[in-house]
Amino acid sequence: MGPRDKQKTPATGFSAPTLSLVEYVKIATGQSFGARKDGIRGPRLRKGRMNRVLLYNGCFNPPHHGHLAHLIHAYRYAGGFDSLGDSGSGHSTAAKNNDDGGGDGSSGSRSEDAVIGAIILVAPDVYLSYKFPTHKKNLHLPENQRIELWETALSHPQVNAREWCAVIPESDWMTVESELEDLCAGDGVQVEYVRLAGGDKVSRRLVEHGAWGCVVTVTADVSRGVDFCERDGDGYRLHRIKGHGEWKRAVQDDDDDDGDTGEGKKKGRRDVWTCSHAKRRDRELLFVTSREDERVDPNVSSTEVRRIISDVVSTSTTYAYTAQQTQDLLEKELSGVALSSELLARYIVEVPSFFVEKGWTSC
Structure with a gap:
């Protein structure tokens, strides 16, 4: 049984034009x-x-x-x-x-x-x-x-x-x-x-x-x-x-x-x-x-985004950046490359132990 009652007509009940x-x-x-x-x-x-x-x-x-x-x-x-x-x-x-x-x-x-x-x-x-x-x-x-x-x-x-x-x-x-x-x-x-x-x-x-x-x-x-x-x-x-x-x-x-x-x-x-x-x-x-x-830059790729993240995390670790400093730098470097760069930067900073403890790379 799906999200709608299959005993009813499978139509949404709207006349043409119907739904998006x-x-x-x-x-x-x-x-x-x-x-x-x-x-x-x-x-x-x-x-x-x-x-x-x-x-x-x-x-x-x-x-x-x-x-x-x-x-x-x-x-x-x-x-x-x-x-x-x-x-x-x-x-x-x-x-x-x-x-x-x-x-x-x-x-x-x-x-x-x-x-x-x-x-x-x-x-x-x-x-x-x-x-x-x-x-x-x-x-x-x-x-x-x-x-x-x-x-x-x-x-x-x-x-x-x-x-x-x-x-x-x-x-x-x-x-x-x-x-x-x-x-x-x-x-x-x-x-x-x-x-x-x-x-x-x-x-x-x-x-x-x-x-x-x-x-x-x-x-x-x-x-x-x-x-x-x-x-x-x-x-x-x-x-x-x-x-x-x-x-x-x-x-x-x-x-x-x-x-x-x-x-x-x-x-x-x-x-x-x-x-x-x-x-x-x-x-x-x-x-x-x-x-x-x-046309957008053909060098823009998920691999390039991961490389940018890796470089920023490495810099952050070397210079002991705070979480906020790391997030700000990530957002800056990812802007115009990754979608929703602010949100992505927050995701990355929320799991810092993953990078430090496991030695993550961009490969």
């Missing part, structure tokens, strides 16, 4: 029971169209600004889904993917070919122990802290993404997905989950297709470069991915057409390209290009 993705997730996870709040501005799932939702999974140990940029870029600009599988180029216009309200997509409507929301799946602690063995004294932020770091960052006024993005434990996804399926079916709403993969999951040699049952994988180069996109300033050339067909433009940034040769010759453009797996034609890869002024 975040409201559905809250009901599915037992945080809400269908009472609509006043002032909800997030884009609502709608009947009569396919509502596409990004699934973004990872360790996020800890989450950083590259993760956030990757998420927001895909949410804002991923489109062209309705052209997938077509033999033609399926051009649409990138501007149509933008909402009618603010640039973060928190208000207004979304085009039928745009992503409606996102769910971040945070890996469990046991996976961190596997990926970062404890005998190597790695930093392991507990699952609840990694979730809170994400939620705090998404709630920041300059981000304002909590209205279209939910954060849940990855280990809860199968149960939540089942609940969401019941809710959406009851409300007559269609949902398709699309995997948002980091640049490390997509390369010229390999694409991790099929994660979470997703037939479409989305990636971008806003937070780190990808080896299949050769950059020349804002111009670029796409290389064919092993085992996949040719690239086809799905979303065109402007009225000028560079053709469908996998090249963006025009400076300052943002396009969306797709290619299909050669044998599994239903497996699609969607690549959202970025403009130079949108």
Whole structure:
């Protein structure tokens, strides 16, 4: 038995437009029971169209600004889904993917070919122990802290993404997905989950297709470069991915057409390209290009954040800093790199004995 009474209709009881993705997730996870709040501005799932939702999974140990940029870029600009599988180029216009309200997509409507929301799946602690063995004294932020770091960052006024993005434990996804399926079916709403993969999951040699049952994988180069996109300033050339067909433009940034040769010759453009797996034609890869002024420092990574923490803790130990001095220095050094740097600094200072007694390093 889930968070709602299964003897009742699985619908939430609201007429179209129904609820936002975040409201559905809250009901599915037992945080809400269908009472609509006043002032909800997030884009609502709608009947009569396919509502596409990004699934973004990872360790996020800890989450950083590259993760956030990757998420927001895909949410804002991923489109062209309705052209997938077509033999033609399926051009649409990138501007149509933008909402009618603010640039973060928190208000207004979304085009039928745009992503409606996102769910971040945070890996469990046991996976961190596997990926970062404890005998190597790695930093392991507990699952609840990694979730809170994400939620705090998404709630920041300059981000304002909590209205279209939910954060849940990855280990809860199968149960939540089942609940969401019941809710959406009851409300007559269609949902398709699309995997948002980091640049490390997509390369010229390999694409991790099929994660979470997703037939479409989305990636971008806003937070780190990808080896299949050769950059020349804002111009670029796409290389064919092993085992996949040719690239086809799905979303065109402007009225000028560079053709469908996998090249963006025009400076300052943002396009969306797709290619299909050669044998599994239903497996699609969607690549959202970025403009130079949108890209974050490619050196920003969780490894770099852990190195910064290690250096500060080492300095703090050497010079016998107080807890407050250490926290202030951590916040200063992590600002602009780690998400929710103030909260992360507090987490670190709250467990100083871990670093001193166990000789923690950033490896």
